[in-house]
Amino acid sequence: xxLTRQSPDVLQLQDxxxxxxxxxxxxxxxxxxxEEARERLYPDPLSxxxxxxxxxxxxxxxxxxxxxxxxxxxxxxxxIAAMDVGAExxxxxxxxxxxxxxxxxxxxxxLIIAGRNSFREEDLDAREEPDLSTARGxxxxxxxxxxxxxxxxxxxxx
Amino acid sequence: MSGTAVITxxxxxxxxxxxxxxxxxxxxxxxxxxSYVTMVxxxxxxxxxxxxxxxxxxxxxxGRSLVWSGERERAEAYVEQLHGYLLLATLEQAEL
Numbered sequence: 001x002x003l004t005r006q007s008p009d010v011l012q013l014q015d016x017x018x019x020x021x022x023x024x025x026x027x028x029x030x031x032x033x034x035e036e037a038r039e040r041l042y043p044d045p046l047s048x049x050x051x052x053x054x055x056x057x058x059x060x061x062x063x064x065x066x067x068x069x070x071x072x073x074x075x076x077x078x079x080i081a082a083m084d085v086g087a088e089x090x091x092x093x094x095x096x097x098x099x100x101x102x103x104x105x106x107x108x109x110x111l112i113i114a115g116r117n118s119f120r121e122e123d124l125d126a127r128e129e130p131d132l133s134t135a136r137g138x139x140x141x142x143x144x145x146x147x148x149x150x151x152x153x154x155x156x157x158x
Numbered sequence: 159m160s161g162t163a164v165i166t167x168x169x170x171x172x173x174x175x176x177x178x179x180x181x182x183x184x185x186x187x188x189x190x191x192x193s194y195v196t197m198v199x200x201x202x203x204x205x206x207x208x209x210x211x212x213x214x215x216x217x218x219x220x221g222r223s224l225v226w227s228g229e230r231e232r233a234e235a236y237v238e239q240l241h242g243y244l245l246l247a248t249l250e251q252a253e254l
Contacts (some may be wrong), residue, residue: 045237045249053234053249061238068242103194107244114189121188143189151193158197 003152006093011156013092013149021083021090023142024149028077030109030142034069037115041069041108072104099157106150113143178251180233182226185246186217198243199225202236227252 001020006012016024034041042062044054075098083092094102113119117139124143131137184195192214199210203226216223225247226236233249240247 040246041244043241043246043248045234045241045247061241064238065241104242104244107190107194110189111244119188124188147191150191154191154193154197158193158200 003156009096011094011096011099011153013094014089016090016092018085018088018090020145021085023145024090024092025080025083026142027105027109027146028073028080030112031073031076031105033112033116034108037108037112040111040115042066069104069108072101073108075101076105094153096156099153103150103153103157106146106153110143110146110150113139113146119143179227180230181224181250181252182233182236182240183248183250184213184217184223184225184240185248186221187246190245192218194243195245198240198245202239202243 001016002014004012004014042065045057045061046053079092079094079098079102083090114124117123117136119140123140130140130144132141195214195217196207196210199205199213200207203210205213213223213225226233230249237247237249
């Protein structure tokens with residue numbers, strides 16, 4: 001799997017093995033489960049003893065964040081829908097203008113996966129290969145794969 | 159005379175409350191990547207890379223980092239931006 005420039009303003013993730021193409025295709029579904037991780041995705045800006053800011057925040061800021069996150073998911077989903085999937089490998093084009101949306105969608109998915117599995121720092125840093133015969137192991141691999149993709153995109157965007 | 163003094167004291171107290179700076183604090187989160195957090199600090203606050211890395215490492219090792227202090231509206235705007243990047247950030251009123 002490698003990242004190349006398809007054109008001056010489009011990245012291409014090439015030679016994606018079929019297994020990872022499936023994990024990629026699953027990103028919009030995972031990220032759409034944001035209600036599962038609502039507290040983490042839309043945290044309060046103050047400690048519980050905060051003031052009236054909290055109600056304003058929930059009324060005005062949270063809907064804006066919801067729109068931003070939904071838009072990011074939609075952009076990533078559109079790119080994924082156009083993924084070129086072959087028998088041996090897949091390739092995915094990501095226009096530079098969509099990189100921020102991708103970073104956001106990948107982060108949403110990773111936070112949701114971490115939340116629903118209660119992954120701790122030691123789980124994420126573990127050296128052993130995840131046990132893919134379990135849903136938790138598959139989610140851990142998925143989380144690492146999305147992290148790898150995010151790391152690559154940060155390298156381009158940063 | 160004493161009435162004026164009381165009013166002045168009240169105004170001073172009110173002004174002091176308004177003048178108290180607000181801190182923007184970013185909290186540790188095992189999921190967000192170090193490189194991503196560094197990039198966000200550079201984008202949101204315009205930090206040079208070294209400073210962004212220093213704050214990122216402080217978050218990572220100490221659990222939190224005070225990344226900005228100042229007037230409340232701007233602090234709120236920064237927290238909103240940080241939440242937009244899915245970082246855990248809060249507002250705290252500075253202690254005088």
